[in-house]
Amino acid sequence: MRETVFIADLHLSDDTPDLNRLFLNAVQRWQGRVDALYILGDFFEVWFGDDVLSDIAREAAAALKAFSREAPVYFICGNRDFLLGKQYAEQAGMTLLPESQVVTLYGTHYLISHGDEMCTDDISYQRFRRIIRQKWLQKLLLALPQNYRRKIAARIRATSKQKKSRVGQSSISDVTEQGVQTALNHYPQAQAIIHGHTHRPAVHEHIVNGRTIKRYVLPDWHDGKGGYVSVSEKGVVMEMLDIINF
Numbered sequence: 661m662r663e664t665v666f667i668a669d670l671h672l673s674d675d676t677p678d679l680n681r682l683f684l685n686a687v688q689r690w691q692g693r694v695d696a697l698y699i700l701g702d703f704f705e706v707w708f709g710d711d712v713l714s715d716i717a718r719e720a721a722a723a724l725k726a727f728s729r730e731a732p733v734y735f736i737c738g739n740r741d742f743l744l745g746k747q748y749a750e751q752a753g754m755t756l757l758p759e760s761q762v763v764t765l766y767g768t769h770y771l772i773s774h775g776d777e778m779c780t781d782d783i784s785y786q787r788f789r790r791i792i793r794q795k796w797l798q799k800l801l802l803a804l805p806q807n808y809r810r811k812i813a814a815r816i817r818a819t820s821k822q823k824k825s826r827v828g829q830s831s832i833s834d835v836t837e838q839g840v841q842t843a844l845n846h847y848p849q850a851q852a853i854i855h856g857h858t859h860r861p862a863v864h865e866h867i868v869n870g871r872t873i874k875r876y877v878l879p880d881w882h883d884g885k886g887g888y889v890s891v892s893e894k895g896v897v898m899e900m901l902d903i904i905n906f
Contacts, residue, residue, distance in 0.1 A: 664694060664698065665690055665891075666878060666889040667698070667888045668703075668775075668857070670704075670886065671702055671704065673705040680719070683886070687724065690727065699734070699736070700774050700855060701737055701775075703738070706740055706813045707741040710743075710744065725752055728752075736761070742792065742793060745802075771850035772853075778840055840866050844873060852875070852896065860877055863876055879898065884903040
């Protein structure tokens with residue numbers, strides 16, 4: 661039985677050797693065995709631009725390029741790697757997708773995204789997101805010298821950490837019913853949703869126009885552990901990974 665694999669929120673960096681090894685091992689295991697790999701954002705902890713690559717970014721690109729010779733790799737940006745562009749995508753053999761898209765797998769229509777756009781209670785973040793995702797601003801940021809970009813990224817990460825310590829796992833940082841309903845109104849053909857971002861792996865159900873829509877939240881990766889969602893003709897299954905038992 662063939663399957664399609666979805667991952668998100670790996671937050672890879674040169675400071676996460678266990679997670680890096682877990683990812684590289686997983687890609688090697690999936691290679692030639694799955695129909696496609698979808699990466700739904702926050703693949704890397706931070707992204708300064710395609711011209712500033714960490715060691716793990718290079719290793720990941722090589723592994724994904726090899727994988728892509730047998731099955732496609734698709735990428736949707738997250739709030740940490742929204743500057744990842746065509747140059748790196750080509751190097752890694754990835755196809756860049758828009759922030760939200762419906763894909764049809766084994767006869768079912770899945771709405772896929774990073775998921776942050778559905779966290780509508782976080783008003784300050786949504787305001788920041790609307791601004792930072794402007795193409796003209798991204799082009800301006802990428803034109804800055806590398807050291808400036810590093811400083812800006814460090815400042816954004818520091819602000820994010822402060823907010824996370826303050827907000828944590830409170831409801832403001834989670835997907836809302838309003839966010840889900842808005843997304844499904846834009847994509848009424850969707851029969852299920854797959855996303856990441858919230859670091860709350862689970863399966864939820866929503867009622868939309870009399871239909872029950874399941875929403876699958878991808879596992880985040882941390883402390884040498886991770887996970888993925890497998891989609892096949894039999895449906896959707898959430899699987900966990902552990903570097904110790906891999």
